[in-house]
Amino acid sequence: MALLEASELEIRFGGVKALAGVSFHVEAGEIFGVIGPNGAGKTTLLNAISAVYRLDGGAIRFDGADVTGLRPHRLSRLGIARTFQIVQPFKAMNVRENVAIGAMFGHARLRTRADWLAAADAALERTGLAPKAELMPPQLTLADRKRLEVARALAMGPRIILFDEVMAGLNHTEIERMIDLVKSLKQAGLTVVIIEHVMKAVLALCDRIMVLNFGAKLAEGAPSEVVSDPKVVEAYLGQRFAKAHASAQVAAGGAP
Ligand SMILES: Nc1ncnc2c1ncn2[C@@H]1O[C@H](COP(=O)(O)OP(=O)(O)OP(=O)(O)O)[C@@H](O)[C@H]1O
Ligand SMILES: [Mg+2]
Incomplete structure (x- = not known):
């Protein structure tokens, strides 16, 4: 289908x-x-x-x-979730919070900060970024910033x-x-x-x-x-x- x-x-x-x-x-x-x-x-x-x-x-x-x-x-x-060709994380938030933003704006069912952070943690696990959750985006390599984009999209709970x-x-x-x-x-x-x-x-x-x-x-x-x-x-x-x-x-x- x-x-x-x-x-x-x-x-x-x-x-x-x-x-x-x-x-x-x-x-x-x-x-x-x-x-x-x-x-x-x-x-x-x-x-x-x-x-x-x-x-x-x-x-x-x-x-x-x-x-x-x-x-x-x-x-x-x-x-429907997406990533951006030009990676633009929020520089004043750590990696975990950046990913939680995806859940906050994009997830249909999650309502609380605890839920958004839990979705972020699951997405960080899936993308291998969990050990870097507390870093700030400028401390990441380009490859990790690309993973951050993927994690943020995943935190939305997408189908595509x-x-x-x-x-x-x-x-x-x-x-x-x-x-x-x-x-x-x-x-x-x-x-x-x-x-x-x-x-x-x-x-x-x-x-x-x-x-x-x-x-x-x-x-x-x-x-x-x-x-x-x-x-x-x-x-x-x-x-x-x-x-x-x-x-x-x-x-x-x-x-x-
Ligand atoms: N916001 C915009 N305003 C004006 N022209 C635009 C805009 N966005 C894209 N274009 C034009 O539309 C065309 C397609 O651009 P697009 O960015 O979609 O290409 P692309 O296939 O993604 O290229 P690349 O492989 O370089 O990323 C180009 O001629 C581009 O200059
Ligand atoms: Mg392009």
Whole structure:
């Protein structure tokens, strides 16, 4: 069954269509990947689904109900949680309190400070951040700040989590840990949408992928089909694999 269904989504900035008639669905329990070049509209898509941006056209259904036009906190309480590409924790609150904010604003049923903190503690356990609960965000590494974003989303008690580049800037070991974390969320029954440039993670995690290019859907399907689609290679993967190849040669001391 489709948990999330988007039809003909349209977002315009001035005269520019950042999303032009994008339709897709996400099945309950799957990991759905969204890839594409910089500026393709991936973050805009996430902002459209989470109502950070108002749609200029189209409709969104969640769990069979029309949720088009609902405000962000209503969507959170229905079970749609997200992370932000630019990580922005509250610097004056410790890690545990930052995560509790997710429960306070986003959880449908929790009402007391004790409940919010308990939800935060559970989310910190799940993300491996429990030992750092009392630290302040500026004391965290980038990888841990990304985990903090995931923990805050989990504290909302979501049914679906939308991740915007949680692997960006992480080293190989950190990426492996984040892949394991996302896998554990799927195993626990969550539905996941990931926007990601790190193809190793996309291929390790996703059941299906959609490729965006210039605000429109370029391709969609099983990862193995999509990455060998000539249109996708030309618009996106060709450049990325060429770049990865060049940097590998530089790292090995060869000519770029
Ligand atoms: N708030 C905004 N106001 C004006 N233009 C915007 C706004 N947000 C996004 N855009 C434009 O919409 C287009 C899509 O941007 P978006 O951030 O969705 O790309 P992206 O696929 O997430 O890219 P990246 O991989 O670099 O994160 C770009 O041309 C961008 O400049
Ligand atoms: Mg983006």
